[in-house]
Amino acid sequence: MNPLKCAFGVTSGKFLGFVVRHRGIEIDQTKIKAINEMPEPKTLKELRGLQGRLAYIRSIKKYLASAPVLGAPIPGRPLVLYIAAQERSLGAMCAQEIEDRKERALYYLSRTLVGAELNYAPIEKICLALVFAIQKLRHYMQAHTIHVVSKADPIKYILSRPVLSGRLAKWAMLLKQYDLVFVPQKAVKGQAIADFFIDHPSARMYFDGAARQDGAGAGVVFVTPQNHLMPYAFTLTQLCTNNMAEYQALILGLQMAIEIGVRDMDIYGDSELVVNQVLGEYEVKKEDLIPYHQRALQSLNQLDDIHVGHVPRSANKLADALANLAATLALGAEESMNVPVCNRWVVSSLEGEENVDTTNMIYVYTVDEDDPASTYH
Incomplete structure (x- = not known):
């Protein structure tokens, strides 16, 4: 035990965000201080802000009430690792398919980029997200096949390079220890x-x-x-x-x-x-x-x-x-369609009058009645 974290002979104490007393478990008032001291909205903008936060809390409450929020991995089934990299942050979610092609979340990860990481190329940021997830979830990765889902293939980018040095060499040594399979990310509207x-x-x-x-x-x-x-x-x-x-x-x-x-x-x-x-x-x-x-x-x-x-x-x-x-x-209720729009020009402009076929062509000229030399065809 850590003596600095132990307390003996006390009448109350804080534990896991709550206050434990002889009469039971109570809410830590410091945790709700911001709510208790929150001022009343005085403008339309502040009122809308409050309504927006309340709506967000309601949506989170509904999500958290859907038990279980996180599950334990089932042995023998592969895991699905979703990774994403933004300009200043990384994110990952480890999940597993349970039944009827439904997935259960096992773990969420995220962190901000620091120092030289901010200057990495987008593909290297995705690679870093994969490495970050593997290091944090090593105990999961060693026992399962991992299906990596992302916009680009970080596994191929790292392992297919003929010469590796620096951080790429370290990442390659780490990835070779695990059974990783890349799965292209589908085009999802929400994502x-x-x-x-x-x-x-x-x-x-x-x-x-x-x-x-x-x-x-x-x-x-x-x-x-x-x-x-x-x-x-x-x-x-x-x-x-x-x-x-x-x-x-x-x-x-x-x-x-x-x-x-x-x-x-x-x-x-x-x-x-x-x-x-x-x-x-x-x-x-x-x-x-x-x-x-x-x-x-x-x-x-x-x-x-x-x-x-x-x-x-x-x-x-x-x-x-x-x-x-x-x-x-007029698509059906469950149908969708991707319509690409491209810049193209098919027929090039005509070069020179000699290539023009004049058969059945009509020429029109303005006729000036006062000018006897004017003609028309």
Whole structure:
């Protein structure tokens, strides 16, 4: 035993964050001091901030109540190690498939990058995340096959190099001790937008909706100050009015941002009606729009610092195009489609008049009635 951590003959003491007394276990008042002394919100911004934090606590409470939060590994089954690297931090989660292709989390890891690590190339940061996870979870790794899931293959990057030196040589010696298999990370909407907002916390959002007789769609575009884009298109599964589609686009974009913890955002749309109703400048007179308006306000109240503004359609072209594309495709409820957009030019410009076929070609010239020399063909 450590004598410095032992106490004998005392009437009370702190243990694992609680106060243990002769009459039972009590809450440590220092742990809730910040809550007890929290001032009441005095402005609309402070009220929205409080509502956002309460909503986050409710979501965490629901997650933690889903027992078991963390499980013990089952012998004989491989483990799945998810790793990620951001500009200034590393993260990893160790999980295991239990039944019906469901995964149970076993361990979470994260740390910030320090010193020269901040200057590593992105692929080397992913390698560092793998090494960090292996060092921390060595007791798990030695007894199981590990499926490593990430955006890039850190195992190949390290072990396939003909000459290794410095940190790469040390990493290679460590990786060779374990049974590692790389699994490419699937394109997951939540993960992609989470990475996007971690890198660009001050992103703006543009939204637009489109409704037709045979389908409806919504477009959402997130844009950083450096003009990095994250576009999304949604086919709406029910026919609706154009104003409903506009509200759907706004709500979908807000849900995406809230799910991954965004709190500050500028929001723009080209629907003057929707924007002004959200701002409280227009009254919601149509009963069919009231549920959408209430849902949009609930989502907006979960953000701390927001700005909602109207922009002309010319400034909202990308979201408008995405909404119309989704309305045209009219996908089913469980369907999705990746549509790549590329810059191409197929036919080069004609070089020289001699290569032009003049067969059946019509020439037109302006005829000046006062000029007898003018002709036309």
